[in-house]
Amino acid sequence: MERIKPRTLSGFMELLPGKQAKMERMMEILRTTYAQYGFAPLDTPIIEDAQILLAKGGGETEKQIYRFTKGDSDLALRFDLTVPLAKYVALHYGELAFPFRRYQIGKVYRGERAQRGRFREFYQADIDVIGDGKLDITNEAEMPAIIYRAFTRLGLKRFCIRVNNRKILNGFYAMLGLTEQSGDIMRTVDKLDKIGPDKVRALLISEAGVSAENADEILRFIAITGGNDQVLSALEGYTGRNEMFDEGLEQLKTVVKYLSAFGVPAENFAVDLTIARGLDYYTGTVYETTLLDHPEIGSVCSGGRYDNLAAYYTDKQLPGVGISIGLTRLFYVLGEQGMLNPDLPTAPADVLILPMTEDLSAAVTLATRLRDADIRTQLYTEQKKFKAKMNYADKTGVPYVLFLGEDEIKAGVIACKDMTSGEQTTLPFDETLARIQAGLAERNKGTVILEK
């Protein structure tokens, strides 16, 4: 037979079982965390009408999108989870209760140039709260709590949720008479971490057309740093000059005010006036989350408040606030950094039963009892030498191997080997089960991410 060399497309993540087990843990943590805040799981098609996905259009999107025809249909693969959400809410408006809170963890597609750590198929893990006409600021205050809980459960401690408010920025630029240039200015300011204040100042003057005085004013403004109280009180100095600025400051104060009631420690949160989020889309609170020991990764959870989710599909005003985690990239980076906990069990089974008798009835019954007790159990029945069987146990990393021969069956006991300690016990079913349950609880205590 003519054979085809098997391969997986470049830019598409395909994990071996051990790594996949860790990815599944991460997804499960995100699912349960999002659910804890009352978000409904949603699942929209991966293929949509191309006209709908491209309603907004725009250069990068049109270049990167996977678009094709089938019969007469002009189809495309979703490139994010926000556009499908906008379509969903516009389409099912009458059947939803607002505020509508949904989470979606799903694959999206972007035909980017292939490069290390860039994916063409990747998971996004998004939450959004959509209001009908209005949406209270408390929803914006709640987002850091969700990020904090999700990241903490994953095992991260050294991260910072950096928050700003677009109204403060827009109001500030309006004060200086720079409303029209504000987009260019913010894109320039965004480079501060990379190129430093002097070059930012030069670019503001040469490219954004800002006067030297205003450039200094801008640099003084974005240099406001310190604890949340310090930053907020420095901002108070600008009040009374622009309504939008004042409104943004009030919102930011509300977000900060409820932090501790939402359970977010001060050290994991910072008001940061340099955060703008490139998109024109955001109109209020904006979020970025960085790992303190890995600033080079950039933001691993970003989002913000927007005023109009679905303007391309409906005349309903649908303001919202959302955050998104680029899960595939995050998982890849954590792996590269050696931050995925190597001590967590990743074997598909907790227990491997090696029957030592020709008739397997006793071994099968044992497997059924263990499964009834919620122990993930594999029955190994291949005709192999003992050594090959133990190699299999080692290769899969199964934590317990049970041996069941005539002697054990007669005596009503099970021989159980702890594959980590090497310790072997020969005990009745209940005691063996209790030992396994306790050992698994101990082994599964760790978090999926480990900071060094």
Place this chain on the structure above:
Amino acid sequence: MERIKPRTLSGFMELLPGKQAKMERMMEILRTTYAQYGFAPLDTPIIEDAQILLAKGGGETEKQIYRFTKGDSDLALRFDLTVPLAKYVALHYGELAFPFRRYQIGKVYRGERAQRGRFREFYQADIDVIGDGKLDITNEAEMPAIIYRAFTRLGLKRFCIRVNNRKILNGFYAMLGLTEQSGDIMRTVDKLDKIGPDKVRALLISEAGVSAENADEILRFIAITGGNDQVLSALEGYTGRNEMFDEGLEQLKTVVKYLSAFGVPAENFAVDLTIARGLDYYTGTVYETTLLDHPEIGSVCSGGRYDNLAAYYTDKQLPGVGISIGLTRLFYVLGEQGMLNPDLPTAPADVLILPMTEDLSAAVTLATRLRDADIRTQLYTEQKKFKAKMNYADKTGVPYVLFLGEDEIKAGVIACKDMTSGEQTTLPFDETLARIQAGLAERNKGTVILEK
């Protein structure tokens, strides 16, 4: 702004939150059940190289597949989970431990003609066990146990796992000298339920080119019914005439022998000689699962033993056994039949907090405490009239609403309304929490599928 009418493509399932919650429950049950048998979760790309997906080729597949180019790449969307598994095992052969047990619940794509209840994007929920060179019959005996546990947990009782062995069929046709026609014969016999024995006999003679004597012989053979012991003992009458037949019968006896040790009750299992599974692919045990009260749906979980998973990609002999549930179609049909339990909570939150104070600190703290106790909690902070807030609670179906006003905060209590009974209590946090936990446990007791 020019608006585009929002729509979801025909043949693509997109559920409202209440229904989605039920679908999520079904998927979660399948995931945990498959894991209990030691299957590793796998996640392969939805897009693959078209050459790889179409290695086998074949008419329907080529017509239905979503195939397109991006740059120079000839790409396609997977149309099942078996071909990607074959590629995966061939590609990662050296890094896997065999037998390799994996489950995958994922979307697949077939551009079928749109019709009611047919989907172009649908979930399959598959498990397979892949051996390296050989695979023991016990793996085939275990499959009915997995189907039984999964279906029982979903809430089904009145179903039958029907099992046959292709070696018995092939051996039997060889006895009659009909090996070459066996494919045609099996396709004709497959129509027995629909057209009855007389028409099957006529077709066997007119279309499959079988003699009248052999047609009678075939009809006598497939008329063998009754309890498992009766069928097996009737089959004993054919032994000694064909080696393959004898081997198939031994295998079938092994499958039946271990049933009760695997926990499968006799009433949910039947040896059925009419089961062949259309594909040439299967070589040993084959499975179909039917709902006794809905035979019109056909098989809802099918599969079987095959000898060579990945012949198109590798010269390794990789025998396996697997079963597949067409989850999207099953979910659709259950909904149509009114079999999805209406009493299960489907609200995204267990508790909705309605703060009655201007300062929300106490309400936010309450929400955080409830979330710490694993209660899915939504804080409702929109500025609406009381009636609108209660309408929201009704529309989402949230089981408990908590009210927190100045009086409650001063007294250290929470007013809690059970939205089902209408009963209202005013109790301290711990007692309120205990009441909610007990109520939720009771509400979540039911299964997702209800038989009438």
